[in-house]
Structures are given as structure tokens and as C-alpha cells.
Amino acid sequence: MYIDGQWIESHTGNTRDIINPFNQEVIATVTEGDKKDSQLAIQAARTAFDKGEWSTTPANERGEIVQKIAELIRRDKEELARLESLDTGKTIIESHADMDDIANVFQYFAGLADKNGGEVIQAPIPDSESRVVREPIGVCGQISPWNYPLLQASWKLAPALATGNTLIAKPSEITPLTTIKVFELMEEAGVPKGVANLVLGPGNTVGAELSTSLDVDLISFTGGIETGKKIMQAASGNVKKIALELGGKNPNIVFADADFDTAVDQALNAVFFHAGQVCSAGSRLLVEDSIHDRFVEAVIEQAGRIKLGNGFVEGTQSGPLISAQHRDKVESYVEIGKQEGAELVLGGKRPDDPELQDGFFYEPTIFVNCTSDMRIVQEEVFGPVLTIEKFSTTEEVIEKANDTIYGLAGAVWSTDIEKAETVASKLRMGTVWINDFHPYFAQAPWGGFKQSGFGRELGHMGLEEYTEVKHIFRNKKPQPTGWFV
Numbered sequence: 001m002y003i004d005g006q007w008i009e010s011h012t013g014n015t016r017d018i019i020n021p022f023n024q025e026v027i028a029t030v031t032e033g034d035k036k037d038s039q040l041a042i043q044a045a046r047t048a049f050d051k052g053e054w055s056t057t058p059a060n061e062r063g064e065i066v067q068k069i070a071e072l073i074r075r076d077k078e079e080l081a082r083l084e085s086l087d088t089g090k091t092i093i094e095s096h097a098d099m100d101d102i103a104n105v106f107q108y109f110a111g112l113a114d115k116n117g118g119e120v121i122q123a124p125i126p127d128s129e130s131r132v133v134r135e136p137i138g139v140c141g142q143i144s145p146w147n148y149p150l151l152q153a154s155w156k157l158a159p160a161l162a163t164g165n166t167l168i169a170k171p172s173e174i175t176p177l178t179t180i181k182v183f184e185l186m187e188e189a190g191v192p193k194g195v196a197n198l199v200l201g202p203g204n205t206v207g208a209e210l211s212t213s214l215d216v217d218l219i220s221f222t223g224g225i226e227t228g229k230k231i232m233q234a235a236s237g238n239v240k241k242i243a244l245e246l247g248g249k250n251p252n253i254v255f256a257d258a259d260f261d262t263a264v265d266q267a268l269n270a271v272f273f274h275a276g277q278v279c280s281a282g283s284r285l286l287v288e289d290s291i292h293d294r295f296v297e298a299v300i301e302q303a304g305r306i307k308l309g310n311g312f313v314e315g316t317q318s319g320p321l322i323s324a325q326h327r328d329k330v331e332s333y334v335e336i337g338k339q340e341g342a343e344l345v346l347g348g349k350r351p352d353d354p355e356l357q358d359g360f361f362y363e364p365t366i367f368v369n370c371t372s373d374m375r376i377v378q379e380e381v382f383g384p385v386l387t388i389e390k391f392s393t394t395e396e397v398i399e400k401a402n403d404t405i406y407g408l409a410g411a412v413w414s415t416d417i418e419k420a421e422t423v424a425s426k427l428r429m430g431t432v433w434i435n436d437f438h439p440y441f442a443q444a445p446w447g448g449f450k451q452s453g454f455g456r457e458l459g460h461m462g463l464e465e466y467t468e469v470k471h472i473f474r475n476k477k478p479q480p481t482g483w484f485v
């Protein structure tokens, strides 16, 4: 752990083995913190914010340090990508792409650091000056998940540093390796001691302390909905600012006039990328009835050819699930789907390939004849499981697409752009793609409607999340009011 500029081990001496989900080998052993370690990190961040100089360091200087982190990530991209693939099982190509995105995020927020200016207000009061300034919020707790370990952490680290906050990062206890490495790079880049702190350990101790502590001013969380609810409750003690990036059950809508082959290809990419362990995975496919059967046939045929395997071997298209526990969850959802009457037409089991028996693999799985009321259609499975529904009118598909508790992302495929725009405008989701699936980038905000959370990461809004707004009013010619004479 990295606390107050020192690399330390937990006061308990406890450790955790980090497992490669491809073969269950131990790839590292890391220190395992607890509540007391979390408190130590919070105190370091509190002191650095209250007594240190980071929050008042000129913004361009903070930007230069954040830019330096981007450059160091590019320098060490190969090592970071290797660690991410070992830790998550994702293919090395995906990890390379993640590292490029991560460097871009640091670079983007470095560029915004000194453009976070305020505003002069035209006050309706003579001889006065009224202005709005943005200030750092203070001590930020940052909790991230295992599916995109460093990418999700970077969406929090970069804007918090650029705006002059101090922070405590807590990666998922099962995938901490790249976050540890980036803390080494942040130290090398010159982030002052106490400004950025790293605690390792479980959510219910280390994470819970971050959300409960009265010394933390903001908690930014990416993870599952049930944890998000706990964090909201825990954060109420001192009414901390909260940002929640939660799950999704994201509709992928294909009209009959869509480019057929592209829509088929992208429907696979939408749901089976990273074995479906993507918050915005297009796990609900809605296909217009006139092309439904032909489209489904093509999706099944191509999904059946997805090559599972070692993410470091060329040709592998998908790695394993993250853990045995998570595969159990995916399997239980497949059983639920069968019991609900959804028709299983592909997968629904672990692969037979002897080479994959040590990993937590699960075959790409497809259910047809699904209806919106099924749990398999409503709930986030977070695995390679696709449900397919049919629709016949635009109104019907909008209603179906919006009919879950989530509102993270969705897509619409049509060559009739007016129709696609109409659907996009009616979807209650934080991101809507037209004739595409998955793009996200540093310049555009990311976040959810409904129970997918609130607050935004990335874009200028992702920077503003880390600032407080202050109105400063100055009377240039103060006069007595005369009210109480």
C-alpha cells in the first residue's frame, strides 16, 4: 500500500494471493489492509489537503504532473498491459487498448487542469463584483471494480489530481496489480506525499471505512448496484458527495433496415467482448420481427465460432470469467433463464476443451423467445449471456428497451437516421450509440440514468465532479443598511 508517500504493508501482516483466472496460478501476493489501514490513508489525505500545498499549487503545475503520469503510462504500457491480462484474463490486445485509453484520460485531464476557470456574474447590484470559482472538494475516496481495473481507477485519479484534491484509491481486492504499478508511476511523476494514497483489501472493511469516514468529503464508486446502495447509506453520516457508476442491462436494438452484416458483427461484439464482463454490454438484443429469424441464425452461427483461450495467444477472442464465484453466478442465471421458459440455443455450459479446464471459462450463451418480464432479461448477468427478443413497432421497442431498472447505455441500428434519432431521444440511458456499440473516450461524459447511478466521469463534467462551486460577492462601496436604526 502507498500511504503518505511510503510503501507499507498492512499493520496486520495479512496477505492475499492474486490469481490468474486463465489457469488459477498465483501471480502475486499482496498485502491485505483492513479498516485501520484505511483510516491511516484517510488521515494522510486529510492532512495533505488541509495543511499541504496541492490544492493551491498553480493548476498548470498540477496539469504538468498529470501529463507526466500519462507519459509514464505510455512508457510502461507493455508491462501494464501484461499485468492487466494476467490479473483479469482479458486478451492482451484488449489490455493494450485499455492502456492507450488510460494514458489518453490522464492527458485529457492534464489539459483541462488550468482551464477549470470560474465565471463573472453580472450582479444586479451596483458597485459590486460577483464571481463563481471552482475549488477542490477535499479528500476523495475512490473505489473501483475488477473488470477494467486500471481504466476505471484512472477515470477517478486523473480528474481528482488535476483539480487539487487529495485521494485514497481502493482497487478491487482481486485485481490490484496495475493500480499498484500506476501509484509507482505517480510517485515518479512527482505527486507530493499524502496527496495520492493506495489501500488494498476487501470492500466490507477498507471500502466501507472510506464511505463511512467523516474525514472523507467525496466518495466515487464504480461497481455493482447492491454495493452502491450500501455506499449511499454509509456516506450519509457526513453528507458526502457521492458519484455512483453502477451496472446496466443494455438494449441493442436492430431495425430491419439496418446494415445486416455489420449489425450482426456488432451484436456479438456488444455482448461477448471481455466475456460479457462489461457494464455497458449489449446483453439484450431486440430484433425487428421481419428479419428476426435470419438475424438470430447469423448471430448464433458466428457466436459458436468465438475462440476462447489464453489471452496471450494470438487468435484468442475471449478469455475466462474473473473467478469461480463469478462463474457460479453466471451459471445460476442460465438456470433461471431455462426455468423461466427462455429457449437456450447456444452454450449454456463450460467448454469441453481440455486446455481450458483450469480457467473459469464459460461458453458464449444465447437465449431466444425471451420476454421482457424474465429475470434473465431484467437483471445484470455480467457474463457471456445474450437474450433475444422480437419487436414489431418503434413504440414497442422503446417501451421494451426502457423497461428495466437500469439506464446505462443502449444502441440503435437503422439506416433511417430520423427513426434512429427518435429512438435515441426516447431511451432513458446515459449513453446511446447510433449504428455503433461500445465507443467511450475521455472527451465525452459517462454515467447512468435510473439505477445505473448518478454523477458523470470523463468529459469536462468528470472534472467538475471533483470541484465545489463557490460564489464570491464583493461590495466595492459598503454602506450601512439603515434597517435597524
Ligand SMILES: NC(=O)c1ccc[n+]([C@@H]2O[C@H](COP(=O)([O-])OP(=O)(O)OC[C@H]3O[C@@H](n4cnc5c(N)ncnc54)[C@H](O)[C@@H]3O)[C@@H](O)[C@H]2O)c1
Pocket: 143, 144, 145, 146, 147, 148, 152, 170, 171, 172, 173, 201, 202, 203, 204, 206, 207, 208, 211, 222, 223, 224, 225, 227, 228, 230, 231, 245, 246, 247, 248, 278, 279, 280, 380, 382, 408, 448, 452
Ligand atoms: N457504470 C460503470 O461505468 C461501470 C464500470 C465497470 C463496472 N461496473 C459495474 O461493476 C460491477 C462489477 O464489479 P464488482 O463485482 O467489482 O462490483 P462490487 O460492487 O462487488 O465491487 C466493486 C468495489 O467495491 C468494493 N466494495 C465491496 N463492498 C463494499 C462496501 N460494502 N463498501 C465499500 N466498498 C465495497 C469492492 O471491494 C470493489 O473494490 C458490475 O455491476 C458492473 O456493471 C460499472
Ligand SMILES: C[N+](C)(C)CC=O
Pocket: 147, 148, 151, 277, 278, 279, 280, 440, 446
Ligand atoms: C465503462 N467501461 C465501458 C469502460 C467499462 C464498463 O464495465
